[in-house]
Amino acid sequence: MQVLVLGAAAGGGFPQWNCNCGNCQRARAKDAAAPARTQSSLAVSNDGERWLLLNASPDLRQQILETSRLHPTSGIRGSPIAGVVLTNGDVDHVAGLLSLREGQPLAIYAAQRVLDVLKSNPIFNVLHPDHVARRVMPLDAPTALAAQDGTSLGLTVNAFAVPGKVPLYLEDARAGPGFGTQAGDTIGLEISGDDGSRFFYLPGCAAMPPELAARIREASLVFFDGTLWRDDEMIAAGAGTKTGKRMGHMSMSGDHGAIAALAALGIGRKIFVHMNNTNPALLSDSSEHAKAKEAGWEIAYDGMEIRL
Ligand code: MLT
Ligand code: MN
Ligand code: ZN
Numbered sequence: 001m002q003v004l005v006l007g008a009a010a011g012g013g014f015p016q017w018n019c020n021c022g023n024c025q026r027a028r029a030k031d032a033a034a035p036a037r038t039q040s041s042l043a044v045s046n047d048g049e050r051w052l053l054l055n056a057s058p059d060l061r062q063q064i065l066e067t068s069r070l071h072p073t074s075g076i077r078g079s080p081i082a083g084v085v086l087t088n089g090d091v092d093h094v095a096g097l098l099s100l101r102e103g104q105p106l107a108i109y110a111a112q113r114v115l116d117v118l119k120s121n122p123i124f125n126v127l128h129p130d131h132v133a134r135r136v137m138p139l140d141a142p143t144a145l146a147a148q149d150g151t152s153l154g155l156t157v158n159a160f161a162v163p164g165k166v167p168l169y170l171e172d173a174r175a176g177p178g179f180g181t182q183a184g185d186t187i188g189l190e191i192s193g194d195d196g197s198r199f200f201y202l203p204g205c206a207a208m209p210p211e212l213a214a215r216i217r218e219a220s221l222v223f224f225d226g227t228l229w230r231d232d233e234m235i236a237a238g239a240g241t242k243t244g245k246r247m248g249h250m251s252m253s254g255d256h257g258a259i260a261a262l263a264a265l266g267i268g269r270k271i272f273v274h275m276n277n278t279n280p281a282l283l284s285d286s287s288e289h290a291k292a293k294e295a296g297w298e299i300a301y302d303g304m305e306i307r308l
Pocket of ligand 1: 248
């Protein structure tokens with residue numbers, strides 16, 4: 001199995017169009033220690049020919065342009081991209097679907113809650129059902145992934161609910177502290193290849209309950225939510241009013257952060273993805289970056305490739 005990081009940044013990307021924080025300034029200045037990153041997405045393939053996107057970011061057009069393996073190879077129209085698996089309905093994970101219109105056969109896999117979001121937004125009908133299959137991915141059961149015509153991609157996904165939050169644009173302030181969040185609004189994925197390799201992808205995760213820790217224990221590879229270094233980081237940077245917790249993300253650092261929560265799980269390779277532009281760990285010369293690496297983590301970058 002091959003995995004490509006198409007975009008390692010969180011929603012907004014790095015730099016973000018309207019952000020003038022120190023990190024974004026350095027990225028705009030093309031500082032070598034602050035490489036720009038596009039929004040959150042991976043591509044995975046079992047055969048090296050047909051690829052499945054894990055999330056479809058608003059930067060998808062640029063990501064495809066920069067990834068030769070995703071370019072058309074034969075015929076007048078075609079794509080190595082066979083489908084998309086979605087982990088939530090957030091803008092940074094679904095807006096790229098709109099860039100995949102043009103009558104290309106595709107299969108979209110998502111939890112029922114996320115399929116309902118697509119269904120309720122008629123703009124997604126540009127992905128016409130004659131060409132694009134929408135398939136429900138049940139939670140806690142393996143789903144064999146297939147192209148639109150039913151041919152196997154040699155990949156299986158096991159989707160599971162993780163602590164998270166309903167998309168921002170669906171928050172219901174009257175629905176209590178969870179803003180109406182239900183199981184299936186944010187999911188993690190375990191992707192397995194027919195070659196026996198497997199990995200986990202959790203680009204959004206608000207907490208690490210024991211059952212989730214048990215699930216990812218001793219995995220050979222986990223991509224994990226790296227949105228913020230610390231919970232109040234956006235407030236401290238003057239870049240926002242919300243904590244990471246409020247946005248449905250656990251931070252990298254701190255007693256209840258991802259570094260601590262995954263430290264004793266015996267995971268082979270731990271890679272932070274979905275990093276917000278305010279996160280100091282994005283900077284390869286920061287003390288936070290060094291601390292994450294000392295703790296055995298890698299910080300994803302666009303174009304990162306992994307062969308399992
Ligand atoms: C998130 O990950 O918290 C969301 O993508 C934020 C957003 O909607 O931009
Ligand atoms: Mn996001
Ligand atoms: Zn910024």
